[in-house]
Amino acid sequence: MHKGSVVAALLCLVLAVSSACCGEVTIKDDLGREVKINSPSERVVFMMENALKTYYAVGDPQNIVALKDDKWMRKLLEDIFPVIDPDFEKKLTVSVTGGSVDLESLAKANPDLVVLWATTPDDANIKAIEETLGVPVFAIFVRSIDDVIHQVDTMGVISDRMERAAEVKGIMHDYMNITTNVTSSIPESERPKVYWMWTDVLGTAGVKSGINDLIELAGGVNVMKFSENETAMMMEHPVVNLEMLIKLNPDVIYMWYNENLDPEDILTGEDFKGWKDINAVKNGRVYEIRNPYLFDAFSPRMPLALLHVAMDLHPDRFKDVDMNKTIDDFHVEMWGVHYPSMEKA
């Protein structure tokens, strides 16, 4: 657990509970900014999909008035939003052009809170929305698994449903335990060295990243931990070169979902002949996140992503787990929807 995240979560709760009786609460967002919001906020605009999933697990769908206009992304989503929220397709949309939120369409939604992704308190969109429209902005900045879980508390405060938030956290922990009850006892010597492959192939996850947490909880060890170069090791998204990767010699290569590349390409492709002496390739241990939305490590579905990775890293230890049933049970408990049939439970 990251100490900073725990302190932030506690502070957030204390601040929220202390003034909950008055309807207006002060919470700290992921960037440490104090934000005054209504609890519950009744006209929320979500400018990011991951946090929306969390909100749908906790809060009242009716309180969402607009969403980011992400048409191409939505086409790719085989998702549960319209099942949870019958008005999902009718929500107003807010476009983002060149990274800037369209203030006019945002104003049209008349929000009392905007939730968006930002990496710095000086983010231009935060300033524009708060200063121009006078609407509070809650900034999401997820860097670790703890941040994903902390997001549930945040949505509890925003929707004034702390009890449900506690339940959701409990569900997440229960499903994480399916994995961690097994992996926590795996000795260091049996933990495979994992190279995480983002879509840029030689781009990977540094040791200070959410993916690093995921690999460790799944019973592996991030191969970047063995990098001689501390700068690269500490970067969130270092780009290695092939010689460095051969030297690190990972036991497993784990690919993020890549539309242009499959594990088979790494194992036998003409363009990957230089990879043939890496243990992961020699032993055929190249895996891929097969569905980036179902196994999204930065959303409440993180426990499923964790189990997915752990089952590939340690197939013998998870041979009794029925993944399809686990996915369905998880969706029923989180959102009251069967998966993949998308029927209401």
Add this chain to the structure above:
Amino acid sequence: MTVGSQMPYKKYIYIFLLISPLIAMVLSLLIGKFAIAPGDVIRLVIFNLLAAETSYPGVYHTVIFEVRLPRIFLGMLVGASLSVAGAAFQGIFRNPLVSPYILGLSSGAAFGAALALAVAPQFPVQISALFFSLVAVGFAYYIATSRGSTPIISLLLAGVIVSAVFDSLLSIIQMAVNERALQSIVYWLMGSLAAASWSKIYSALPMSLLGCAVIFLLRWRLNVLAMGDEEARSVGMNPELYKAVFVVAASLAASSVVSVVGIIGFVGLVIPHMIRMIFGPDHTHLIPLCITFGAAFMVLVDVIARVGMGFEVPVGVITTLIGAPFFAYLLRSTRSGGWE
């Protein structure tokens, strides 16, 4: 004109630049993140040439012959192709600010790559980039041609128009895709030799060689074209025909490598200038030296890109950081950059 006739020491520089790819190749082969002693590298190469068996670990063989060598040869191909294409375009346009990307080639390639990376993954990135880069150049040429004539100024403006259109289309894709796809597009745009492989070299080689060979064989005609259409006609040359031939050849050479490695800037602009500043504007010397020094420059810059820092830096970034100060120095120490 002979090279040695003006200043004797230029003859040695000339010879040095001609053999520079060999020097760069040896140096680059010895340096890498995977530590192999220089003696072992040399012995392995010799044993491999003699088809003799060695007791070295297999991984040594992989690092030298499947990682370093493809990267070196691809770097040479890229450097030579972009430099020659840049020199040809500068000659045709009679303009020192021209790069191989003047007719929208890079914008078309970027759009094609983004399309394949983020929207239509069923199309290979390389083929999509190549197709749209050639479409962009063809479109620019079509816009500029009127009544059988292609005025240089029209061609320049058509290049601006086509680049703007493809840049806008690229922006639409960038705005609409998710963060991970956007990251892939941005990395591709920066240009990198990190994914070099023999198969990529083989796929780029035929078009690149064809384009470079045509420019090399017809290089003296660039001297005539560079004097203007009227002068070309006065010596019995059809300027429209040769302009088209050089545009097609330069575009083939540049497109074939850009589609493989992404957009690497500055090389196509700066290498011809560097050579011209030392040896003057005669294309009979300029073109062969652009091939050799362009190849060597790219390989040396890539050494810095792969081992200079703790992580892989896109080579396009380094070409600019290294090339710009050297170019500035030459510019200050020669008159009008060798154009006079």
